[in-house]
Amino acid sequence: MNGPASPHDKIFACPADAFCYDESSVVYVPHGRHELLIYDYSSYAFNSLNLLTNYPNYAYNGVLPGIGGEKLTAIKNPVKTLFALEGAALLPYSWHQPRANTPGDVALFNDSKNLASYVDGHASYINIYWNSALRYPNGFFSCAAYYDPPAGYDYQWSGN
Helix, strand or coil, X not given: CCXXXXXXXXXXCCCXXXXXXXXXXXXXXXXXHHHCHHHCCCCXXXXXXXXXXXXXXXXXXXXXXXXXXXXXXXXXXXXCEEEEEEHHHHCCCCCXXXXXCCXXXXXXXXXXXXXXXXXXXXXXXXXXXXXXXXXXXXXXXXXXXXCCCCCCCCCECCCC
């Protein structure tokens, strides 16, 4: 690549990324995440939500988990800490095992299957935890990347 990212850059496009959901409304979008400028034409995301300070539910979460700005050598559990992942995992939903989006149905679901890489360098196809009962006063569902999963999952968002 030479210059700014464009829709013609396909090196960061997952072949299964054929649809996405708007992050604020969870409305189905009939084209891939990698086709949108807001995601820099990429299917993938870096585990860096900890760098956000002005998201709508900051008052309810405080600091989000993530490894943005951290030295990799400072991460205490590199075998479990996510590094980069499919963007669908942040909410979560799955490009590989999607659920039908019927009226009134929430597109997000617990144990969605997503590909992820870890700080230690390995990659895996994992279940992403989502707490569907957690909603904010503004009605917005919590995102999976806003908190570490409970015991039994093969990953964590936070670096500590």
